[in-house]
Amino acid sequence: MGYTQAQQKAINARGHNYVVSAGAGSGKTTVLSERVLKLLNDGVKINRMLILTFTNNAAANMKERIKKMMKKEPKFQDQIKLVDGADISTFDAYNQKLVRKYRAYLGIESDFSIAEGSYIAAIKRKIIEEIFEEKYALNDSDFLELLDRYTVGDDESIKNLIISIYDAISKTIDPFASLEKAKELAKNKSSVENAYKEVFNELSMYATKWKEELKNNV
Incomplete structure (x- = not known):
């Protein structure tokens, strides 16, 4: 299938961290699946990849898509059996997996729950x-x-x-930075409000003065 320039960039980009912002139905799952295929072609094993989604349905759909793509390529046949055990899941499920694996280091009991x-x-x-x-x-x-x-x-x-x-x-990616930014915006808003109040007070003063002058001239 054909991809837009932005989608193709998301598929081929390497060596840096990238954020792809796209709305519902824009083809994120398809693009991510194609990116996985490209990485497989680059020699990266499927069980060495970390692929996370927001919902269980999306994770299941991703696994099926990847399997279908791999079945079309003879050189990936030996890796198809690795897909089910690969880290293709939701963010929550992966985090839970890490906590269970390293709970002793984290000081967490074995019977923890979400x-x-x-x-x-x-x-x-x-x-x-x-x-x-x-x-x-x-x-x-x-x-x-x-x-x-x-x-x-x-x-x-x-x-x-x-x-x-x-x-x-x-x-947000960095909650504390977002909070600091919001505080700065609040300061600016406060400055604007103070400036508005000064102008309003000045206009009120002139309005009162004009009203008195008008009354004296009647």
Whole structure:
């Protein structure tokens, strides 16, 4: 099949880290499968590759695609049996595999399990509640000013905003860098707001002055 210039670049690129951003249905699985075939042709064994996807269905689909492609090439026949045991899985499954393999070094018990989303959400909420209680107990002036400026009635909106920010930056490559960038943007926004307030106050002053002059001239 024919590939676009960008897809061909993703298939052939070597020697560096690359990020390929593409929407649903754009052919990511096909391109990745073709990239695997190219690597096989370069002499890389399938069981020496790490191929990760976001869903179990995508991982299963990837394995089937790779098998079909390899079956068409006689020189890859001896590697087809290695596909099922190769690291072609979801990010979560691969991370779990690493934890199980190196749990002794990580200090993790053998009966560990993966936390469900609802449990993680409850833990995040509990941590935020504890931090807020501590801030209230300390009568933290900055904290109280934040609540006074951005909440009405209760502090739930701020708590939900914190969780939203955490969830957003957790999806980035470098969460701490993303948070620092957001802080810088917030500073710039604050500067813009201050400048706006100064202009608004100045305009208000002139408006009051003009109103008085108009009243005196009537």
